[in-house]
Amino acid sequence: MKRLLLLVVALVAIGKVTAARIDTVAVHSAKMEREIPVLVVVPEAEATRPMPVLYLLHGYSGDETVWQGITDLRPLAERYGMIIVCPDGENSWYWDSPLKPASQFETFVAVELPRWVDSHYRTIASREGRAITGLSMGGHGGLWLGVRHRDTFGAAGSTSGGVDIRPFPEAWRMHEQLGPKKKNRKRWDDYTVINEVETLQEGELAIIFDCGYGDFFYEVNQNLHKKLRKMGISHDFYVRPGRHDAPYWENSLPYQLLFFERYFQQANR
Numbered sequence: 001m002k003r004l005l006l007l008v009v010a011l012v013a014i015g016k017v018t019a020a021r022i023d024t025v026a027v028h029s030a031k032m033e034r035e036i037p038v039l040v041v042v043p044e045a046e047a048t049r050p051m052p053v054l055y056l057l058h059g060y061s062g063d064e065t066v067w068q069g070i071t072d073l074r075p076l077a078e079r080y081g082m083i084i085v086c087p088d089g090e091n092s093w094y095w096d097s098p099l100k101p102a103s104q105f106e107t108f109v110a111v112e113l114p115r116w117v118d119s120h121y122r123t124i125a126s127r128e129g130r131a132i133t134g135l136s137m138g139g140h141g142g143l144w145l146g147v148r149h150r151d152t153f154g155a156a157g158s159t160s161g162g163v164d165i166r167p168f169p170e171a172w173r174m175h176e177q178l179g180p181k182k183k184n185r186k187r188w189d190d191y192t193v194i195n196e197v198e199t200l201q202e203g204e205l206a207i208i209f210d211c212g213y214g215d216f217f218y219e220v221n222q223n224l225h226k227k228l229r230k231m232g233i234s235h236d237f238y239v240r241p242g243r244h245d246a247p248y249w250e251n252s253l254p255y256q257l258l259f260f261e262r263y264f265q266q267a268n269r
Helices: 002-017 066-070 073-080 105-120 137-148 174-178 185-190 193-199 218-231 246-267
Strands: 021-029 034-042 053-057 083-087 130-134 155-159 206-212 236-240
Touching: 021 073, 021 105, 034 066, 034 073, 034 105, 053 105, 053 137, 066 083, 066 246, 073 083, 073 246, 083 105, 105 137, 130 137, 130 246, 137 155, 137 193, 137 206, 155 246, 193 218, 206 218, 206 246, 218 236, 236 246
Parallel strands: 053 083, 053 130, 130 155, 155 206, 206 236
Antiparallel strands: 021 034, 034 083
């Protein structure tokens, strides 16, 4: 009887932890004149109070389902008390491409999507209630959009992020978005995170990023860390064993969520 009671209690506890739901929606982009698929993880508490929102971006060749495939986002959304929004960013690198009118994902993720989310869910509709991060290409996107849209996001992050694109001119079809690096060096300089952070002032943005020792982006992440230190910009930077793969990202995400949870708590006192 005692074992049965413990089992029932455990099952009830599991049910409470995973009470969040997943909404699969299509959000219209006026700038791109088309619908973009988005996955929204909504904690049970959203029915009773406004909640902060984390925009969680996928990497190259991914889509809005990638993060849910890496780890179940529902218990994480419940545990850390935030709505999690995963848009399809295609292979855009989350830029407004100067070459491709159909690839304007900076405007979509930083302007159009937050406006839509705030109008459809109970959110804290201010920069103090929004954070953004992602993996690989999405790590670039998290910091690129966070730094450039400090009026929208109060915190930004990256895991295994391509925070300096310039060492990889032939990779991941970035030339389709920006043009070949040899002919567009200034544009490549202007469209990389490690240069964009030069616009930051201390205290304007809560920043976290991490990278595994075995990751091909490890060196550019170290360089970003050194640059921010030299600039006097506070940030959390973690390195740990790991490669550019799903096990590393699954391990990384709870650390980043804890960072954002603390940011939201402090910003919304």
